[in-house]
Amino acid sequence: MASEFDLIQRYFRRAHPSAVLGVGDDAALIQPSPGMELAVSADMLVANTHFYPNIDPWLIGWKSLAVNISDMAAMGAQPRWATLAIALPEADEDWISKFAAGFFACATQFDIALIGGDTTRGPLTISVQIMGETPPGASLLRSTARAGDDIWVSGPLGDAALALAAIQGRYPLSDTELAACGKALHQPQPRVALGQALRGLAHSALDISDGLLADLGHILEHSQVGAEVWLKAIPKSEVVSAHSQEAAIQKMILSGGDDYELCFTASTQHRQQIADIGRQLSLDMAVIGRITDTQQLVIHGLDDAPLTLKEHGFDHFS
Ligand code: ADP
Ligand code: MG
Numbered sequence: 001m002a003s004e005f006d007l008i009q010r011y012f013r014r015a016h017p018s019a020v021l022g023v024g025d026d027a028a029l030i031q032p033s034p035g036m037e038l039a040v041s042a043d044m045l046v047a048n049t050h051f052y053p054n055i056d057p058w059l060i061g062w063k064s065l066a067v068n069i070s071d072m073a074a075m076g077a078q079p080r081w082a083t084l085a086i087a088l089p090e091a092d093e094d095w096i097s098k099f100a101a102g103f104f105a106c107a108t109q110f111d112i113a114l115i116g117g118d119t120t121r122g123p124l125t126i127s128v129q130i131m132g133e134t135p136p137g138a139s140l141l142r143s144t145a146r147a148g149d150d151i152w153v154s155g156p157l158g159d160a161a162l163a164l165a166a167i168q169g170r171y172p173l174s175d176t177e178l179a180a181c182g183k184a185l186h187q188p189q190p191r192v193a194l195g196q197a198l199r200g201l202a203h204s205a206l207d208i209s210d211g212l213l214a215d216l217g218h219i220l221e222h223s224q225v226g227a228e229v230w231l232k233a234i235p236k237s238e239v240v241s242a243h244s245q246e247a248a249i250q251k252m253i254l255s256g257g258d259d260y261e262l263c264f265t266a267s268t269q270h271r272q273q274i275a276d277i278g279r280q281l282s283l284d285m286a287v288i289g290r291i292t293d294t295q296q297l298v299i300h301g302l303d304d305a306p307l308t309l310k311e312h313g314f315d316h317f318s
Pocket of ligand 2 (some may be wrong): 025026
């Protein structure tokens with residue numbers, strides 16, 4: 001059976017020009033670009049909590065890096081280096097090689113160097129730390145939304161939650177429908193280029209990992225403001241749109257997690273400029289509401305009437 005060192009050597013050691021010293025020594029060495037700030041973040045994926053262990057390991061590899069890159073995107077940072085700490089129940093090389101292929105497919109697409117980590121036996125757990133760079137003072141924060149701002153999202157919401165509901169047998173979908181919305185759940189696309197294009201334009205930003213209402217709630221709390229959001233203005237995929245009259249689907253759009261689109265706020269003066277950026281990046285972006293000075297979050301339903309959040313199962317927001 002392969003030793004821990006064989007596994008690291010075979011599957012996780014890849015040279016990358018942006019590391020001074022990569023995998024193999026007691027620590028990696030990196031050379032940050034002069035004058036840049038480092039953005040650092042970590043995200044852990046635990047089997048059965050964040051993913052089913054029986055799904056394609058390639059997708060687990062992709063997603064474990066992609067969700068971390070998404071945090072860099074949300075800061076407006078350029079992701080550069082990552083470490084990977086992984087606990088594996090057994091040295092299943094077929095599983096590990098597919099996991100590594102998915103991880104490096106994502107690393108290659110976003111030009112990120114895997115510079116180190118840890119490999120140990122234990123219940124399947126994947127912990128990635130990511131480091132990126134951003135010009136001093138240019139990062140997109142949660143605490144700087146202003147009353148009057150447009151609230152934007154970078155793409156459709158609800159697909160990942162709908163796919164998960166279908167997989168768990170809570171919502172019937174055809175195979176074609178599940179294939180369409182399953183992409184958001186299994187292979188999220190971090191909005192790195194958008195995050196950087198929004199430097200100096202957006203007043204605040206974050207990525208939607210826990211659902212729009214919860215995550216927008218963080219902006220509101222940190223910025224001490226309120227918001228009005230229009231459900232009909234939120235971008236929706238064809239599948240979500242087809243079912244959007246149903247309360248269960250509306251809940252997925254508003255509170256479903258795992259979509260990894262950006263939510264950001266910006267002055268109405270920049271609406272055209274931001275829409276142009278969205279078009280250039282082929283994103284289905286939209287203004288979904290505005291920041292208010294009320295300290296309240298009001299959601300308007302498809303008929304424009306305010307939703308009673310409690311009825312929709314959102315009572316932790318009311
Ligand atoms: P140490 O005993 O000094 O902690 P390890 O034996 O744990 O070192 O790891 C050896 C080298 O392999 C280190 O450079 C470490 O960063 C790297 N490494 C270990 N596991 C992984 C992994 N899953 N992905 C990438 N690099 C790894
Ligand atoms: Mg050591």
